[in-house]
Amino acid sequence: MPTYKAPLRDIRFLMNEVFDYPKHYQALSNGTAADPETVDMILEGAAEFCENILSPLYQSGDEEGCHFHEGEVTTPKGYKEAYDQLVQGGWQGLSYPEQYGGQNLPQSLNLIKSEMMGTANWPFQMYPGLSIGCMNTIMQYGTEQQKDTYMPKLVTGEWSGTMCLTEPQCGTDLGQVKTKAEPCEDGSYRISGTKIFISAGEHDLTENIVHIVLARLPNAPQGTKGISLFIVPKFLANDDASIGERNAVTCGSIEHKMGIRASATAVLNFDNATGYLIGEPNKGLHAMFTFMNTARIGTAIQGIAHAELSFQGALPYAKERLSMRALSGKKEPDKVADPIIYHADVRRMLLTQKAVAEGGRAMIYYAAQISDKMQDALQRGDQATFKEYDDQLGFYTPILKGFLTELGYESANLGMQVFGGHGYIKEWGMEQIVRDARIATLYEGTTGVQALDLIGRKVILSSRGKVIREYTAEILKFCSNQARNKYMRRFAWDLTKLCAQWNTLTLRIMLMARKDRDVVSSSSMDFLMFSGYVMMAYFWAQQAAIASEKIGLNQGPESIEFYKAKLKVADFYFERLLPRTQGHAESMLNPSRSMTALKAEHFSFDY
Known part of the structure; x- marks a missing residue:
């Protein structure tokens, strides 16, 4: 069984040497409290919690799984106690305003903590992890009353949150959402419908669960333009934000999954449940x-x-x-x-x-x-x-x-x-x-x-390739600055060639798409992977640049070995993984006809 050890040396290398997080935090309005001593205490504390509390529950949680009985879900042995320690340690509120009980530290610290928690025990991390998006949505689009009602308990972790999008007939295509929201005289709404695949949708870790739900108002426009967003708590909140009566939200079942078995994936039924509009009517997808x-x-x-x-x-x-x-x-x-x-x-x-x-x-x-x-x-x-x-x-x-x-x-x-x-x-x-x-x-x-989002919306529709030109210009500037570094010449040359190729590929796909619209889809996966390999190469080159600089400064023996290892892994990446880009480049430029020529009715396993 793997025993997790937080890679603090690598985390600190990135934070302090590659990306200069101390300087970054000084420039933020909420970064003054994120001084090096505080950050180091957070890293050490998170590592201890993950190594000693979460990691030992990883395999046992998978073996036991979650239990479902008459609408109630019980998490595996040890999960409730571990979650209570998460709450007591104030880990959930690292990056949220002090007025709601948080520590008002930058979001990146919460993300780095989440990486450690997720590596130690991903199924456990999903319970507090889903709350982050819920809190971010309420913070950005909620009314002051909604913030005052829900944020304090979400920030402490006493309550958790979910996102309720998927329905039996639709997943990615949210324009097909059928869940209904009927307005009431008191300004609330009655929410009715079924949501599936809801991670952390029901469990025994918190006293309340705040669901963020997509639903349709009466006479709303068809498609994605007619979706609104609602807060639907498991238990209604009283005026003093204490737990009130049970809302009409029930868990119909939990899924029997291939993996992440300790994370409850719920089917939720909303039967005229009380909900509250968040954001503007019919603009829920934007908020979501x-x-x-x-x-x-x-x-x-x-x-x-x-x-x-x-x-x-x-x-x-x-x-x-x-x-x-x-x-x-x-x-x-x-x-x-x-x-x-x-x-x-x-x-x-x-x-x-x-x-x-x-x-x-x-x-x-x-x-x-x-x-x-x-x-x-x-x-x-x-x-x-x-x-x-x-x-x-x-x-x-x-x-x-x-x-x-x-x-x-x-x-x-x-x-x-x-x-x-x-x-x-x-x-x-x-x-x-x-x-x-x-x-x-x-x-x-x-x-x-x-892949479709990247090439279709981000590269072609939104920017006509500008986003690639701007990003490759950033990489080329880095390469120019490294031209005299003997350790970096090979990396800089490879990246320079790939930047030119990335721009050329983007332009050629846009030109091909004028006559063959399906080429956007047929090339999208290869374009995504090509982009990913080049982007990762850029970040490995940045790490190699710092490592080569530190080696030249004759750091201590332990540090020298760390930096030498960085250069060797960067060599491996450029020699053994980065060449994969060329297969993706060749594939993406082929016409779509090999994918589209066979008619749908001719796809068969019975001839």
Whole structure:
């Protein structure tokens, strides 16, 4: 069973050396309290909680799963006690205003804490994790009364939150939502309908659950333009924000899933439940995107979390398992065989995991800084700056969610592969990581949905390729600055060629789409993966630049080895993983006809 150890050295490297978080925090209106000493205390405290409390529950929670009985859900043994410790530690309110009981620290600290929690025990992390989007939505679109009613208990973690979008007949296509909202004379609404796949929709961890629900008002326009957003609590709140009577929201069942079995995925029935409009009528989908983008970045973390945990499980095994002799000669002659870590193919798997976990972590931490700047602009009422950073994060989101979860799943499989046949046995804990990782490419928008969002909405419709030109200009500026660094010349040259190719590919797809509209869809997956590999290469190059600089300064022996390892993993990424871009480039430029020529009625398994 993998035992989680928080990678604090790598986390601090990114925060303090690559992205200069101390300077970043000083520039934020809510960053003064995030001084280095406070940040270090938070990192240490989160690591201790994750290693000692959450990690031991990971495998046992999967074995037991959640229990459903007459509409009530009981989480696995130890979950309630662990959640109570989360509340007592004030972990849920790190990044929320003090007036609601929070600590008013930047959002990025909450995200970094979430990465540690998610790596230690992803199913547990989903319970407090879903509340984050709920709180963000209420903070941005709720009335003052709604904030005063719900935020204090959500911030402490005494109450939790969900997002209720999916229905039996629709998932991604929310224009098909049928849940109804009938207005009442007192200003509330009666919500009726069924929602499915609701993560943390019912459980025994908190005294109340606040559901954020998409529904239709009477005579609302058809499609996505006629959807409104509502707050529908499990228990109604009294005027003093205490628990009132039970609302007409019931859990019909929980799903029996391939993985994340300790996370309750509920079917919720709303039977004239009392709800409260949040935001403007018929503009619920716009407000819900606040929630969805939060959730998508949170799911991107799952990609690096499973890569990291699987690596931490596979590495000790690779150092201990004896099998054959290394092709280059005996490495440990006093033993009957060499440990498998000396075999190049095993190193390929381990290095892929490490490259994905550390490269993906860098991508996430940079996006977290954008999120901080967004929130800062919002608090200052600077809508223009907020829009600028929101657009930046909008470009990153589908790449982070789609690309990192795909590579996270690959990495989880590689960790199982390192164990050989033992990896297929439950007791080792590696197959659980694979099962848990599988959902990441599906929920919060499948990889295909993220790919269409990237190339269709973000690259073609919204910017006509401008977003790629601007991003590659940033990379090229970095490459120019590294031209005289001998360690960096190879990285800079490869990135320069890829930037030119990225722009050319974008232009060619836009031109092809004039005559072949389906090419946007047929090329989207390859475009997403190409974009992800180039983006990760840029962040590995940034890490390599810092590492090479530190090596030149002759740091202490322990630090020198850390920095040398960074350069070696960067070499591996550029030599072994980055060449995958060329297969994606060739594939995406092919016409759509090979995908569209076969008529739907001719798809058959019975000839």
